[in-house]
Amino acid sequence: MNSDHSVVRHIRSQESETATEVEMLPHGVSKNRLASKYLWLSLLVALIPLIGFASLYDSYFSQLVTRLTEEQLATRVAATQNEFRVFIRERKFEIQALTDQFDSPEYFVPEGRQNISSELESFLRLQVDARSVYGVVFFDEKGEVAWSFPDKREIGLISKNNVYEFEGAELIGPSAYSIERPSGVVLRTSRQLDVNTDQKGSIGLVLRFNSFTEILRGLDQGTTFRVLLQAGDGNTYDVVGQPVNVTENSVQKFSLLPGWSLHVIQDRELVMSPVERMRYWLIILMIFTVAGLFWLHMSISRRLNRQVESLIDSVEQVALGNLETPVAHVQGMEMLRLTQSIERMRLQLKKFIRSTLAIERQATLGQLAAGLAHDIRNPLTTIRTTVAALSRREKNPENKEMMSLVEEEIDRVNDVLENLLNFARPRDPLASRIDAKELLSSVVALVGASARNQNIELRMQCPPSMFLMADEGHVRQVLMNLLLNALEAMSVQGDLIALDGCQKGAEIALSVRDNGQGMPEDILAHIMEPFYTTKSAGTGLGLAICNTLIKSNGGRMSIESTKGEGTTVTVFLPVAEAQE
Known part of the structure; x- marks a missing residue:
């Protein structure tokens, strides 16, 4: 225990010398550095929202002007036209899949519904489960409706007045709009059923009319212009499929399909309204930026003070000789590095003290072992000599074996003494x-x-x-x-x-x-x-x-x-x- 006290006294003397050196450091160095960090951080926090808002504000107007140009509008219209045609082509592929399954003339007669198998009925049911499809209609050789699936309700959506050709298919409709019955459009293709008689039949998909108008949503911009669809019946519909009357003069028309067109209407009043709102939000953002800057400064100050106090308490514990308690970790890159450095110092100091104590104890043990070896080896030598002499005279094998074990134990005691002597340097x-x-x-x-x-x-x-x-x-x-x-x-x-x-x-x-x-x-x-x-x-x-x-x-x-x-x-x- 004397070695422990000497090491602790050595540490405290080093501590007093270090404290004297620390008091000689200028007090303003770390303080100025933290103040500079606060300043730059405050400016950074203030500038980032302002620069970001200015960029968004400028980007908004540049995008607004770009959207109002004819080139940008034409690009969007072209994309919408392409999507419109792709939608119809995809439905044509679905009709082609149906015609591959229904390839017999018996399906294209009024009694054809009774001729289909359960597998074909399941195939039709899977087809009409699509979101854009109301039903499937089968036409006979004369182009009259033979039957429909799932029931005859879909026949009412078929109008023979508005028929348009599109890439080998016929687009019929749309049907009249009403609240009770949704509008529909029939896409029909023909198929030769008998090569010898040239008998033909046709299959049509009754499509939801809203599926056509929903394609316009990607082009419709409520804050700059509106988009309408003029269908084959001559009426104009909005993006939800409701008929509207067009009275504006600034209308641009673009062709989609034969008999179908796209109307674009610009609205100047809707363009200027967001400008006023953006100015209002700019003022609010400035107020919140100042308040946030003040709150952030106070929050960081309190947090940094708590971290520094925690480090000071940990260092004081090490200075008082408590080397078992780890240094409390704090957040932040610089504070974390400082904490890790203090923790490494604590572990190295702990290791140094233990090594010093181990060396002193081994030295003390060596002195003790030397005294024990001198006092024990001489009696052991006498005992071993006596046991060896008795063993040579003993004729009982069991007793002789026990004496042999005694000799081995005496040798082991000598080995223990030798290990005691070599404990400091085994x-x-x-x-x-x-x-x-x-x-x-x-x-x-x-x-x-x-x-x-x-x-x-x-x-x-x-x-x-x-x-x-x-x-x-x-x-x-x-x-x-x-x-x-x-x-x-x-x-x-x-x-x-x-x-x-x-x-x-x-x-x-x-x-x-x-x-x-x-x-x-x-x-x-x-x-x-x-x-x-x-x-x-x-x-x-x-x-x-x-x-x-x-x-x-x-x-x-x-x-x-x-x-x-x-x-x-x-x-x-x-x-x-x-x-x-």
């Missing part, structure tokens, strides 16, 4: 290919007697032929330490320790799990730090050494614990490659 591991199941079995054999003395079940589960690559002594030492810790933790609660091994991807996971008393979160967060211990007689080096050994072998170690349920420590080591 030796490179001697990696070898280790059978995970054999390793766990040997560890269970060493700890089994202690577990039985505490009435604790020691259970092992590991599949065969699973190999890991690591220093066998390091891994054995780590597992022994973890098992002994589990036995000690279960002295109050628990009766099972499970030692498991499995493969997870490119790693071998060796876990020690107990159902003891577990650890709270505040202890779990520091449990692998050197010299951190909750035991009255512990040194806090066991898990720190285990973590160092595992990392030196290219692995990692994780600890999961729940208060009152138990603890699981898992060691992950690389899988050994298969050998031939």
Whole structure:
């Protein structure tokens, strides 16, 4: 803990020096920069609506003048004429499809309705479901109506007085306009039914008259001119199909079909009305622009102040030594970059402090290990010599094996002392290919007697032929330490320790799990730090050494614990490659 205080004192001394340097900076630099940004932003917000409105205003009049020119009007009329003819041609293609299906003279007689099959009736019904079609009419050889589909109502829409030729088809109508009965136009084409007798029949589509007038909507401009349709009956209709009387003098006529024409009427009064409205909206827009500019300035000022205050609070927390709380993120490109820079500074400072503490702790551990090695190695040497002499005289094989295990444990203690001495600069591991199941079995054999003395079940589960690559002594030492810790933790609660091994991807996971008393979160967060211990007689080096050994072998170690349920420590080591 003395190292922690020294690092904090060093940080605060650096902080006071930095604060002195900051006070020497001119105070107006950042302020002037923000004021300049406010000015340019305010001008930009004010100019964009005005420039945009001026552009729209000018564009409106230029488009208005362009629309009133003869060339522009002629272009639109030509497009409407083309669309009108295309509409009729499409209906001709539909009639052609009908004539391909109804190719027998029996369909072109008054009794033809009874001669059609259910498939042909479905085909006719599909045809009349179109939005622009009222029905289908069949004409006999003399041109008289034989029958109609879906019923005889459509016959009333047929007028023989207004018949016009168009590209080999006949356009009949329109019928008289009335509220009870909609107007219709018949498009009819003939077909030779019998080659030997030259017998002919014809099929007509009864089209909705509004389908013709709706084509004019693309040309009609209510603010500049109106468009009317003069049909074959001599009457004039608007875009919704209602008859109107034309009294204006400024009427331009354009031919659509034989007997059909297009009337364009210009309206000067409708042109000038939008000009007055645009001026009115210009004044309102100016007022709202000024109000919006003021509101925007105040809103940005308050928002920027909140962001700066948030950054100041975060920096003060770092200055006070709170390096665990992340810096609060704020919006805005420059403020976000500043926040990210402060956050990187916090993380680097946190990493620097932890590295410094780790170095000091490792140095302290090295001094402690040197003293322990001097005091422990001499008794261990005497014990090992005595056990070796007794082993040579012992004739009971079972006792002799136990003495051999004692010698191995003494050697392991020597290895632990060697690792303590090298904790500050650990030796490179001697990696070898280790059978995970054999390793766990040997560890269970060493700890089994202690577990039985505490009435604790020691259970092992590991599949065969699973190999890991690591220093066998390091891994054995780590597992022994973890098992002994589990036995000690279960002295109050628990009766099972499970030692498991499995493969997870490119790693071998060796876990020690107990159902003891577990650890709270505040202890779990520091449990692998050197010299951190909750035991009255512990040194806090066991898990720190285990973590160092595992990392030196290219692995990692994780600890999961729940208060009152138990603890699981898992060691992950690389899988050994298969050998031939």
